[in-house]
Amino acid sequence: MASKRLARTQDPTILVLTSLTGGPKHGYALIKDIEATSGTSFGPGTLYGVLARLEEEGLVEPLPEEDRRRPYRITAHGARVLRERLEVTVKVATLGLERLERLGGLGGVGA
Amino acid sequence: MRPDRLVDIALRCYPAWWQDRYAIEVRTVADDLRTAGRSSVRIFLDLVVGMFRVRRDAVGMPRSYPLWNARTRVSVATATLPFVLLAPVVVACSGSTGLRAKGTRVVYSGFSLFPHGLMRFGKGGLLPAPPLTPAATVISWAELAVLVVSLLTLVTVFYGWASILGAVRHAGPRPRRWARLLAWTPALVIVVFIALTALATRVGPHEWTSTGGRPMAPVGGTVGLAHLLIHLAQVVLVGGWLLSAAAIAAVARWTEMTPFALRTGTRVSSVTAALAVLLAAALAAWGVGVILQAHQAGHGTYTVFEFGHLSLWPVSAAAALLACHLSLTGATRAHQGSQVVAGLCG
Numbered sequence: 001m002a003s004k005r006l007a008r009t010q011d012p013t014i015l016v017l018t019s020l021t022g023g024p025k026h027g028y029a030l031i032k033d034i035e036a037t038s039g040t041s042f043g044p045g046t047l048y049g050v051l052a053r054l055e056e057e058g059l060v061e062p063l064p065e066e067d068r069r070r071p072y073r074i075t076a077h078g079a080r081v082l083r084e085r086l087e088v089t090v091k092v093a094t095l096g097l098e099r100l101e102r103l104g105g106l107g108g109v110g111a
Numbered sequence: 112m113r114p115d116r117l118v119d120i121a122l123r124c125y126p127a128w129w130q131d132r133y134a135i136e137v138r139t140v141a142d143d144l145r146t147a148g149r150s151s152v153r154i155f156l157d158l159v160v161g162m163f164r165v166r167r168d169a170v171g172m173p174r175s176y177p178l179w180n181a182r183t184r185v186s187v188a189t190a191t192l193p194f195v196l197l198a199p200v201v202v203a204c205s206g207s208t209g210l211r212a213k214g215t216r217v218v219y220s221g222f223s224l225f226p227h228g229l230m231r232f233g234k235g236g237l238l239p240a241p242p243l244t245p246a247a248t249v250i251s252w253a254e255l256a257v258l259v260v261s262l263l264t265l266v267t268v269f270y271g272w273a274s275i276l277g278a279v280r281h282a283g284p285r286p287r288r289w290a291r292l293l294a295w296t297p298a299l300v301i302v303v304f305i306a307l308t309a310l311a312t313r314v315g316p317h318e319w320t321s322t323g324g325r326p327m328a329p330v331g332g333t334v335g336l337a338h339l340l341i342h343l344a345q346v347v348l349v350g351g352w353l354l355s356a357a358a359i360a361a362v363a364r365w366t367e368m369t370p371f372a373l374r375t376g377t378r379v380s381s382v383t384a385a386l387a388v389l390l391a392a393a394l395a396a397w398g399v400g401v402i403l404q405a406h407q408a409g410h411g412t413y414t415v416f417e418f419g420h421l422s423l424w425p426v427s428a429a430a431a432l433l434a435c436h437l438s439l440t441g442a443t444r445a446h447q448g449s450q451v452v453a454g455l456c457g
Contacts, residue, residue: 027140043154044140045121045161048133052171068139 010040012050014089017059017074017082024063024073027051054078115142117151121158128172129165167440176455183373183448184363190380190441193434194387195268195356198261199349200427210247212240212414229414244413246403251416253397260390267386271379272297275359278372290366296358300351304344311340370452377442377449384435384442391431398428 019025019033031042042050051072054060059078063071074082118141122134141154164170169182210217210229217231217240229240243251279294315337316329368376401424404415418424 027136028143031140031144043157043161044137044144045158045164047140048137049161049164049170052129052133052165056171065136068135070136 010038011085012040012042012046013054013059014082014085015040016047016050016054017078018086020060020072020074021079021082024071026066026069026071028069030072115145115151117155118142118158121155121162124159124162125165126169126172128175128178132171167444174451174455176452177367179448179451179455180367180373181364183445183452184368184376186441186445186448187373187376187380188360188363188441190438190445191268191271191383192356192360193430193437194264194383194390196353197390197427197430197434198264199352200423200430209417210240210243210414211417213412217414231414240414241412242414244404244407244415246400246407247414247416250397250400250404253393253400256393257390257397260386260393264383264386264390267379267382271376271383272355272359274372274375274379275362278368278375279362279366281369281372290362293358294362297351297355300347300355304347304351307340307344307347311337311344314340370449370456373445373449373452377445380438380442380445384438387431387435387438391428391435394424394428394431398424 015034015038016030019030019037022033025033027044027047031047035041051060055062058075059081060072061075063073118138122130122138125134144154145151172178172182212231215231215233217229229242230237231240276294279291315332316334317331320328320330401418407413
């Protein structure tokens with residue numbers, strides 16, 4: 001149960017910003033892209049909650065509407081914030097993997 | 112029901128400003144997802160959860176004075192109303208306690224908030240009663256805390272009501288006439304309650320007498336009518352309390368308040384939230400005391416508390432916890448909203 005929850009714990013902010021680094025996308029395209037890259041399946045209520053927050057913080061900006069679909073793109077500030085967050089994530093991931101290696105080598109993992 | 116009706120219903124539950132900004136886009140995304148095979152119920156549930164988040168956090172809400180004024184008013188109501196609505200349950204729960212030892216009723220003489228000088232009815236009249244169990248002592252303190260918190264709440268609620276009366280008089284766009292009248296509902300309830308009680312006293316028996324060891328009997332007056340009026344007064348008190356809460360909430364919802372009035376409302380909601388926490392703690396201590404006193408009474412001769420409405424305790428405690436949560440959340444948001452409104456006023 002706990003391991004399933006841990007696997008699902010992915011920051012939706014990071015997922016949306018990362019998806020937008022691939023170019024501007026509207027809501028449905030974002031959902032599909034995030035699903036394909038991370039396996040996380042957003043609903044429209046969740047996605048637009050995240051987009052509203054990102055827009056309010058100036059991390060993404062809406063583009064003119066095309067056929068009832070409004071694309072969003074990442075701002076320069078958004079890209080800077082994403083880079084900082086990803087660098088921390090990479091640092092933590094690298095450290096965690098190193099420590100797991102050492103733990104495995106010493107046979108210190110519990111049953 | 113058609114699947115797209117579900118999405119429509121969910122979208123209509125979002126705030127108006129959100130619908131203006133996002134409804135068309137979200138509707139299109141929902142249609143695309145349904146075409147791609149996602150279930151309508153799943154989309155609906157996600158939208159409902161999103162709606163609660165938007166209403167709670169107001170993320171993306173434009174910095175407009177009327178919008179933030181309304182949000183702060185709703186937050187103050189969220190912080191205050193649950194506790195106000197809870198009050199009759201707490202009164203019913205705490206107002207029916209008594210003391211008992213060795214199967215007889217225990218009384219204590221003189222005016223005191225805390226039981227001391229305990230006496231019980233025995234064959235030779237009033238006899239000294241055994242002491243309270245340690246758990247019953249905890250219950251006494253908890254009851255005292257509930258009483259004090261209830262009184263403080265009453266004072267806070269009346270202060271809030273007085274502030275709303277003043278705020279309605281000086282409200283932004285001219286308040287509607289019915290809002291001014293509704294604001295006086297609590298006063299009307301108090302007047303009707305006092306009138307019914309006074310009438311019941313007037314039509315009731317002039318005195319009670321007992322002759323030859325018979326039960327007390329009324330002299331003069333109409334006992335049936337007096338009982339009816341007393342019951343009616345109680346109904347007016349409880350019903351009027353709830354009606355007043357609803358009326359004040361409606362007034363606060365539909366009348367735009369000045370920033371000063373909002374600051375006062377925010378203070379009232381903060382005090383109410385603090386009192387809600389104290390009440391929940393007192394009810395929790397009370398519950399633990401009730402459980403423990405049954406064990407302690409079995410190990411010796413003690414005086415214990417008995418409750419007429421013990422079954423109401425779990426309901427009161429659960430409602431108090433919920434009221435606590437709502438009050439704290441409402442007070443926090445009212446504080447933020449009040450600051451935004453002050454900022455928008457420059």
